[in-house]
Amino acid sequence: MTHAMTLSNESLTVLQNNRSLPLLAILAVRFAVCVTTWATRRRTRKALAQLESWQLRDVGLTPGQASTEVSRVFWQM
Helix, strand or coil: CCCCCCCCHHHHHHHHHCCCCCHHHHHHHHHHHHHHHHHHHHHHHHHHHHCCHHHHHHHCCCHHHHHHHHHCCCCCC
16 A cells, blocks of 8 residues: 655645755656646546536536536646
């Protein structure tokens, strides 16, 4: 069994803005933040696509708004 260590966005921001880190470490943290953001967008958009219309109403979205969001690719905000 493996345990993944997860960092909060605040922790990643502190690491990313730490200028005492070597350049390669800064780039690695920025890359990790980017990939994590993309993975989160992909996962939430997939979940949004599975919601029924009554569930969309509960979260304040119309089916059209949900469809627009779901059709975006993961690198788009």
